[in-house]
Structure formats: C-alpha cells, structure tokens
Amino acid sequence: MAFVDIHTNNLSRELNNSITYPDNYVFIPGTAITGDPDIFYVFNSLSEFQTACGTHGPDGSLSYEYVAGVLSAGLPVIFKRIAYNNINTEEVQSAQKAKVEITHTDSDTQGKVSDIRITEKYGGTYGNDLSITIRNTGTAYYLDVYLDRTTLIESKRLITYQSEEELIEINQKLINALQTAEFEKIDIDVLITDASKFSLSQVTKEPLTGGKDLDEGLVPAMLPQIYNQLTDKILYSPKFITSGGYTDENPTVSTPIADAMKELTRIRQDCRALIDLPISTLKEDQQETARLLAYQQTSNTQDIPSASTCAPWVYMQVGNNQLWMPPSFAYLMVVGDAVSRGGKSYTPKAGLSNGVIPNVIRTQFEIGSDLSEQWQKDGDVNINPIMRLQGGSYVIAGNSTLLQLDEATNEENAFSESSADLTVIEIRRQAYNVAVELQYQYNAVTAFETFSLRMAKLLDAMSTEGSVTRYDIENISTDDEPRKLKVRLDVYLTPTIKNIEIFLNISYGSVEVGTTGGEA
Secondary structure: OOOOOEOOOOOOOOEOOOOOOOOOOEEEEEOOOOOOOOOEEEEOOHHHHHHHHOOOOOOOOOHHHHHHHHHHOOOOEEEEEOOEOOOOOOOOOEOEOOEEEEEEEOOOOOOEEEEEEEEEOOOOHHHHHEEEEEEEOOOEEEEEEEEOOOEEEEEEEEEEOOOOOOHHHHHHHHHHHHHHOOOOOEEEEEOOOOOOOOOOOOEEEEEOEOOEOOOHHHHHHHHHHHHHOOOOOOOOOOOEEOOOOOOOOOOOOOOHHHHHHHHHHHHHOOOEEEOOOOOOOOHHHHHHHHHOOOEOOOOOOOOOOOEEOEEOOEEEEEOOEEEEEOHHHHHHHHHHHHHHOOOOOOOOOOHHHHOEOOOEEEEOOOOOHHHHHHHOOOOOOOOEEEEEOOOOOEEEOOOEOOEOOOOOOOOOOHHHEHHHHHHHHHHHHHHHHHHHHHOOOOOOHHHHHHHHHHHHHHHHHHHHHOOEEEEEEEEOOOOOOOOOOOEEEEEEEOOOOOOOOOOOOOOOOOOOOOOOOOOO
16 A cells, blocks of 8 residues: 555654554564464464464473463464574574374385375474374275374365275375375375375374474574564554563673564554563663663654563463563553453553553562662653552553653653553554545545544544543645645644642641731
8 A cells, every 4th residue: 555644743753654453463473383484373362373383382482471371361463483593595494393204015125115204384393292094994095183192183085986996096096185185284295106106004193203393592583584574564463562572682782683673663653662671681780771772753754663661570470370471571461451441552551550460479679669760760761660569569660662852952752651652653553544445535525524533533532531632633635636635633642640749738736816806
C-alpha cells in the first residue's frame, strides 16, 4: 500500500505506511522443539502454539514459558522459531532432524536395503518422540505417525490395490504415492525408484532418532537478523517487540539486539520495543547500562524509536514452574491483566492502581525510594523499577520510555511517557487502517466523513479514559491535488502525574473571640 502517508506534529515521529490494525500482538523470537523456522507464526491461543511448536521447550530456553505466559495472559503472539545459526547464507547448521529408514532384506545378498527415509520436518528433539507404522490391510497401504508411541497424530492411506495385481504394479503405485504424499510432521524420501527392487516392509511404531535442538548459545547472534525480517507492515502487525528473554551479552561493549529492536520501531513507527538488560547486570550498573540504549529527538521531523525498559528480573510463578523471567515479561503480564479486564494497552501500567504484577515471588534485588527516584529522575534516562511497595504487591513504578530529553532545552516531549507514546501508536495504527479502507474510493465529502467518524470513535473513547484531552479533525484537501485526501488530526495528550504535592494545614485548640471584637 504505497499511497497512504500519515504525519504527526513536532512532538511526534513521522508516520510511515502500515497495514496494521488496532491489536495487541507481541512479537517473541526464540527456540522450540519443533515448528517451521521459515515463517512467522501468529498464535491466538496456547493450544495453537502447542500444536505447532510442542508442549515444552528446549533445555535451557525460556521461549516456551515466555510465549505460553503471554498467551495465557490474553495477548496474541507473533512467534519466530530460531533453528539456524545463520539465516543469510544457503549453508546453515540447523537444528538436527530425527529420522528412520525403512528397510527390507535383499533376497540375493541377504543384506539390508533401505527403501524409504522418513525425516521429522523441522528439526529438534520433538522428532525423537515420533514413531512410524506402515500397515498393509490386504487391499491398501497406510502410513501412521504417532507421538510418544501412543497418540496417533497423522494417518494417510497411500494406495489401494486389487488382489490380482502384480507385486511390481503395487510397488510402483507405492513409489508414486510416497513421492507425492504430504504430511504435517514428516518428510518422505524414496531411496529406491526401481519397482522391481522396491519392497516396502510393514513396521509397527518404528521410532525416529537423532533429533537435536539448536545450541542456545547460538541464538543471540541470530536476533538482529530476525528483526530485519519484520519491517514489512503489510505482512506483520506487532505492537510490542521483545527479545524473548535473550539479551546482549556485554551491553557496555555493544548492543546488537537492543539496537536492532530500536531500529525496527524506528522504521515501522507503530510498535514499542521492550528491552531487557542482562540478568547479570549489577544493581549499581543498571542505569549506566540503560543510558547506552537511550535515544534523543533533536529535530521536529526526526524519526525516533519507541522503547522502554524495566528492571530487575523477576522470579515468578509461570504455569506449574517457578522461573526467573525478564522484566519485559512482567510488564506484559500487567498489560494482559489490564486488557483481560477491558482495559487498554496504552493506558499507564504503573503504580498500585494499574501496575501490579501478578504471580511474583521475589525480584532479583529490592529497590527502595532512593534508587527508584534515581531511575526516574527528570532529565536522565529512565528505568521503570519493579519494586514492592510497603511490603505488599510488586508493581511497575514508572511510566517512562528510553527517550532522553535535551538538558539544554529541557523541552517537554510526549514520547518520554510510555502511555503517551503508546497512545500515539494506537492512533497511528487506527488512522492507517481507516486510510487503507478509503483508498480507491471517490474523493468526496463522504470519504472525509467516514474517516472522521471512525477516528472520532477511537478518540472519544480515549478522551473518556483520560488519555486524550481534546482533538480536532480537519479536511485540508485542495483542488490542486484532486486524487489526494489530506486530513489534519490535532490530538492533545494528557500527561500522567509524576509528583504530588499535598498541603496539610493543622490547627490546634480553639480560639474564642470576645463580644467586643477586640479581645481574644
């Protein structure tokens, strides 16, 4: 869609093309025991994820728990399975595929001859739990695929035949059928194409072996390449970008993962990066490390990223397990909890009112008022602390992005607040969605009315929620450009409260005034 352009005012980032819709999709890259590594999956439920990628994760990976937790919280997921150690070259070392060869004994040599090879489709340890049955009923051949030797997950009739058919005819039918058969979980290679030498043996639950997951140590280097594949807004519509629990190894030296996440949000202009610092980052080094990830807006027309970070890591109850999870996961649990109760993803996710994180056992370290004020200091890069307030619930104690304001001008900027930034992202996504629907329609008054009504519905709701103070929608089309509908949208955002001042006047005792008025 090349003919829709949206621009925002001087506190905004310029809007580029997008075919996204108002939603809450979370992008999560990571590893899995199976699943097609060449596509981006879209999951709306845990069962969809388990069907495609297995019911548990590889050893040493948080990917399964991260995706399952976000889906269970009610947020849809775009998932990319990493199974290669380099997606930019033709020769790649992928997760190894489990396989088995079905053989028969040669009548002349008495040696074993392999007729077909059956290989798990995508690589990983999932294949080690598969087994194959080949059945000959006397009138038909069937191939069955079992999981854990008990659950039949695929079954296909390969051929039917008549009892009077010659064996060589039956073998040729089998060869043809096996060469074209399509299964969801396995691939079949026919190793003998001469029907006179082919002989398919019956087997019962013959196991596949040799499946191996990708080494977890190879994953972080892959992430920047993955984000580069997500720039097409017609195909993909993430609102939140995560690294799935993987972090830059030494962010004081280089930050390729965080940089790629920020660059994706800068290019797309319709999503937020949730950047995690390594779990090994010391308490006293957190803000200096976050400062390396900050960005600035030095001109009114400059595209800037959208990113925020919380800290520290959180020990949580995730399903049946207790695990250390990254701060981005904790933030998404708050978002999911709010959305499940009818809230919006762009309203503030901070404090006791709307920032409580469910299922927290403890944090990596405790944060007090001194550190929380330091992390949220005006004019500095801000980390959103995950802390326990007065011995009660753990909350996100901050509503800040990684935008660092210019100390010289100290100019107010809407994009220093997470809620304001996400509000504009939501408006931008909705405006583009409506604009796409209006393409190739008559540029008449009805087109502008349609745009105005659709946008007003969203903006009125935002006004009711308090995130928008007021707005104006104006048709600025001209006769000089009859094929262009130009609309100006003025939106005034509501800032969130950061500091509260209370003046408490105290009096003590009583004052009696005499009847003459001059004596007390």
